[in-house]
Amino acid sequence: MSFSVHGLAVSRGIAIGRAVIVASSRIDVAHYFVQTEQVEGEIERLRHARNEVAAEILKVQQSLHDLGPSDAHPELTALLDVHLMLLQDEQLTGGVKHWIVERHYNAEWALTTQLEVIARQFDEMEDPYLRERKADLEQVVERILRAMRGVSSPVVSGHPHPGQDNAVDVPLVLIAHDLSPADMLQFKQSVFAGFVTDVGGKTSHTAIVARSMDIPAVVGARSASQLIEQDDWVIIDGDAGVVVIDPSPILLAEYGFKQRQGEVERERLSRLKNTPAVTLDGQKIELLANIEQPEDAVGALKTGAVGVGLFRSEFLFMGRNGKLPDEEEQYQAYKRAVEGMQGLPVTIRTVDVGADKPLDRVAQRAGEDHLNPALGLRAIRWSLADPAMFLAQLRAILRSAAHGPVNLLVPMLAHASEIRQTLALINRAREQLEAAGVRQGAVKLGAMIEVPAAALTIPLFLKHFDFLSIGTNDLIQYTLAIDRADEAVSHLYDPVHPAVLHLLANTITQCHAQGKGVSVCGEMAGDVAMTRLLLGLGLRSFSMHPSQILAVKQQILRCDTTRLQTWAQTVLAAEDPAALMTD
Ligand code: PEP
Ligand code: MG
Numbered sequence: 001m002s003f004s005v006h007g008l009a010v011s012r013g014i015a016i017g018r019a020v021i022v023a024s025s026r027i028d029v030a031h032y033f034v035q036t037e038q039v040e041g042e043i044e045r046l047r048h049a050r051n052e053v054a055a056e057i058l059k060v061q062q063s064l065h066d067l068g069p070s071d072a073h074p075e076l077t078a079l080l081d082v083h084l085m086l087l088q089d090e091q092l093t094g095g096v097k098h099w100i101v102e103r104h105y106n107a108e109w110a111l112t113t114q115l116e117v118i119a120r121q122f123d124e125m126e127d128p129y130l131r132e133r134k135a136d137l138e139q140v141v142e143r144i145l146r147a148m149r150g151v152s153s154p155v156v157s158g159h160p161h162p163g164q165d166n167a168v169d170v171p172l173v174l175i176a177h178d179l180s181p182a183d184m185l186q187f188k189q190s191v192f193a194g195f196v197t198d199v200g201g202k203t204s205h206t207a208i209v210a211r212s213m214d215i216p217a218v219v220g221a222r223s224a225s226q227l228i229e230q231d232d233w234v235i236i237d238g239d240a241g242v243v244v245i246d247p248s249p250i251l252l253a254e255y256g257f258k259q260r261q262g263e264v265e266r267e268r269l270s271r272l273k274n275t276p277a278v279t280l281d282g283q284k285i286e287l288l289a290n291i292e293q294p295e296d297a298v299g300a301l302k303t304g305a306v307g308v309g310l311f312r313s314e315f316l317f318m319g320r321n322g323k324l325p326d327e328e329e330q331y332q333a334y335k336r337a338v339e340g341m342q343g344l345p346v347t348i349r350t351v352d353v354g355a356d357k358p359l360d361r362v363a364q365r366a367g368e369d370h371l372n373p374a375l376g377l378r379a380i381r382w383s384l385a386d387p388a389m390f391l392a393q394l395r396a397i398l399r400s401a402a403h404g405p406v407n408l409l410v411p412m413l414a415h416a417s418e419i420r421q422t423l424a425l426i427n428r429a430r431e432q433l434e435a436a437g438v439r440q441g442a443v444k445l446g447a448m449i450e451v452p453a454a455a456l457t458i459p460l461f462l463k464h465f466d467f468l469s470i471g472t473n474d475l476i477q478y479t480l481a482i483d484r485a486d487e488a489v490s491h492l493y494d495p496v497h498p499a500v501l502h503l504l505a506n507t508i509t510q511c512h513a514q515g516k517g518v519s520v521c522g523e524m525a526g527d528v529a530m531t532r533l534l535l536g537l538g539l540r541s542f543s544m545h546p547s548q549i550l551a552v553k554q555q556i557l558r559c560d561t562t563r564l565q566t567w568a569q570t571v572l573a574a575e576d577p578a579a580l581m582t583d
Contacts, residue, residue, distance in 0.1 A: 002246045005228075007196070007221030008490055009241035010207035014259040015194025015216040016252065017171030019232045019245075021116045021225060029108035029145065031190050034100070042100050042107040049107075049147035053140070054087050082133070086140045091118060103170075108145060115141045117230050173234050177225045181357050182319030184209035185292060194236040196224050196243050201493060203473040203523050204485035205357050211526070212292060214547035218243050220487030269550040273304040277553045279535065280560040287553060288347070288543035290521060294333050297340030299546040304553075307345040309469065309543025310409070310521040311337055313393070314351045318359055327392040327399075334400030347407040347446065347469070347543075348397050350390070354378025356485040374483060379412035384421050394429035401441025409446040409469055414453040419464050448521075450474035455503035458510040468511055469543070472522030476500050495524050496533070496577040505572055508538045519543050529581065531555040536568025 020031075034042050057080050064077055086092065092114060099110035115137065122134035171193040178199050179187075184206050187195075193215060200206050200219030210217035216238030218224075228234060228245055235244040235255045244251060277285040288309030289300035293316075300308060316325050316333055325333070338346050353359050355374040383390040397408050410422055426445070433440045447454070447461050450471030454461060461468060472495060477484040479500050482493045494500070504520075511518035519541035524530045526544030528551050534542065535556070542552060571577045 002244060002248050002251060003227075004245065005196075005221050005224045005243045007218040007224065007241050007243065008200070008202050008207075008487060009238055010200075010202055010219050011195075011210040011213070011215060011217035011238045013194075013214075013216040013238045013262050014255050015171065015173050015236040015238070016247075016255060016259065017173040017193045017234065019175045019228045019230060019234045020113065020172050020192070021228065021230050022112070022174060022176045023116055023119070029112050030106060031109045031187070031192075032106050033104045033191060034106055035104070039100055039104065042110070043097060045148060046096060046100075046107045046111065046144070049144045050087055050093075052147045053143045054084060056143070057084055057087075079136070082136050083140050083143075086133075086137055087144075092137075092140075108148060111141055111144060111148075113230060120229075173236055175225050175228050175234070179206050180319075181205035181209050181315070182360075184213075185315055186319070188213055188293075194238065195219075196221050196228075196234070196236060198222055198225050199485075199487060201483070201485045201487055201490045203476075203493070206485075208473075208523065208545075209292065211523075211547065212290070212296070212545045214545070220490060222487075269554060272550050272553050272557075273302070275304075275553065275557070277556050279556055280558070281562055283535075283540065283561045285535070285556050286519070286541040287549050287556075288519065288521075288541065289546045289549065290526075290543055291337065291546075294336035294340060296546070297337050297346075301341065301344075303546040303549040305344075305546060305549055307347070307405075308337065308341060309347050309519055309541070311346060311348045312352065313348055314353045314357055317351055317353055318357065321360060324359075324389060327396045330393055330396035331399045334397055334406070335403050338400050338404040338406060341404065343404055345405040345407060346400075347409050348400070349409040349411055349448070350380070350383055350393055350397070352379040352411040354382055372483075374477065380410055380418055380422060381412070384418065384425075387425060390425055391429050391432065394426055395433055395438075395440075398429055398433055398440040398443060399438060401443045402439045403441070406441060406443045407446055407467070408443045409448060411448045411471065412450055412474065413447050413461070414451040416460060419447070419460070423464060446517075448474075449503075449507050450478070450522075452479050452503060455507055458507055462510065462514050462516055465516075467517035467519075468507060470504060470507055470518065470520045470522065472500070472504070472520055472524040475503060475522065476524075479503060494578070495527075495530060496571070496581060498572075498575070498577060501533075501537075501572055501577060504534075505537050505568075512538060517541065526552060528552055528555050532559055532564055533568055533571060533581065535559055535561050536564035536566075536571070538565070 061077065061080050095114035095117060096110045099105045099113050100107060105113060118137060119134050122131055125131045172191060173194040174192040175196045179197055195210050195217040197206065197219045198221055207219050216236045218236055218238060218241050221243055224243055232245055233247060235247050277287050286306055288307045289305035290310040291297060291300060291308055292312050316330060334348055354376060355378050377385060397406065400406055413419055444466040446467040446469055447465045448469050448471045449455050455475065473484055476493060476495055480492060480494065480497055482489050484493060508518055520534060520539055521543035525542040526548030531552050544552065571580045574580055
């Protein structure tokens with residue numbers, strides 16, 4: 001019977017497919033399809049790993065036995081027996097085989113999928129002893145995965161789509177309790193047609209990456225990952241924030257129709273690619289792209305972006321088990337982005353880890369869960385706490401500027417002392433390169449305005465920086481004291497709260513008065529419902545995910561900024577600006 005779950009709409013469109021439930025802890029296995037002729041090889045890889053694990057366990061058992069009865073560890077021996085039994089368990093081995101043969105999942109993916117299926121059955125058991133066997137099963141699977149790591153599949157690098165092979169041609173949607181931004185990045189190359197997570201807010205970085213992938217996504221869907229079963233048919237309505245499970249034929253037809261309508265609309269929008277973004281009254285508007293990886297430059301150019309307004313460099317740093325990219329690796333990545341943009345400017349933001357962008361999957365260190373990471377050692381604070389790391393990044397950015405126009409953007413500054421330290425380090429990085437005779441280029445320096453303290457001291461920033469970029473995601477979070485990643489308070493996350501609008505208007509006006517560039521690079525810039533207001537407040541430069549550029553451009557083409565200016569002043573003066581937004 002169909003039922004639906006409601007969450008937050010974070011990435012538009014409709015996806016219809018079978019559910020792949022992924023436990024957060026298992027997200028780092030590769031997910032790809034194998035070709036028919038590779039199915040046997042995958043099964044063999046799995047069999048080989050299982051045998052290896054069984055041999056390991058038998059060896060440990062033998063050594064325990066050799067210790068003699070006085071040193072025997074009866075509990076350990078019993079545990080190893082359980083593990084051996086689980087290794088042979090028909091439900092595990094048969095199930096894994098099913099996912100490989102029927103669905104062409106690679107062995108690791110098949111194994112973790114079947115683990116999810118069995119783990120749920122354990123969860124539902126009344127008997128606490130049996131329930132606890134789930135942990136044993138997870139350990140066994142972990143051991144098999146480890147054994148398999150030594151022998152990778154021949155097709156790991158490719159991601160053949162199921163459509164390439166007639167045996168499987170069903171779209172898949174990913175359902176997880178939570179996904180970190182780094183996980184999302186991994187899925188960027190993957191086969192999934194949509195995402196649902198139980199947790200997350202509209203401007204959480206997981207949601208932002210989903211939007212950048214331009215596939216339908218719903219976050220904050222509470223217990224979706226518990227209610228949806230492996231392989232269920234699911235509809236993700238990324239416009240309404242609804243997930244329909246086991247849809248009836250009528251619902252399927254209705255959503256199928258909506259999906260096709262969406263495709264037609266995209267096709268229509270794509271014709272605007274080469275149309276200049278100019279308002280009815282002749283104001284030229286700059287539409288820039290937000291990117292997470294150098295390769296995203298291709299997509300940015302495809303939608304007609306006139307540059308990159310925000311390259312979130314932290315995505316190069318995440319999910320690497322603490323091994324950070326060195327100067328050379330970063331330089332190569334920035335250079336790829338710069339060259340990819342073919343002479344258009346690239347704004348590289350220095351690393352912004354922390355808060356909901358942990359370096360690795362474990363968000364916080366043990367004993368620190370009483371701390372609020374959004375208020376902690378994040379962004380520029382993190383960089384200034386490790387000058388050697390920061391200098392390496394600054395040198396890499398300066399070097400990349402020898403290959404094309406580069407702007408260097410610094411996140412989350414709030415204090416004059418931070419500005420001083422940052423500028424001093426930029427100078428030091430320049431001198432170091434000079435002393436070493438390494439080629440570098442000139443960069444424009446920009447500061448992000450994302451803390452109310454910064455928005456209230458704009459003259460200080462204008463004194464030291466060439467341009468400002470308003471990070472509304474954080475500016476809203478810190479102005480309203482709303483955790484942007486927490487769906488429980490997402491109804492209070494209000495981009496048009498009068499306080500937010502005043503900070504925005506003030507920043508834009510002061511930049512214009514001094515002839516300095518200002519743009520918005522938070523999610524507000526890509527939200528078509530906000531385009532008129534931002535234009536009315538005087539904004540002329542917007543940075544957003546490439547997938548949003550054409551829809552925003554369409555809005556711009558219909559706008560008259562002189563009229564919007566007057567209207568924006570009434571919105572700014574209103575007690576409840578939201579009520580005026582549809583005027
Ligand atoms: C912002 O805060 O608006 C922003 C663009 O930075 P991020 O979303 O990466 O924190
Ligand atoms: Mg930010």
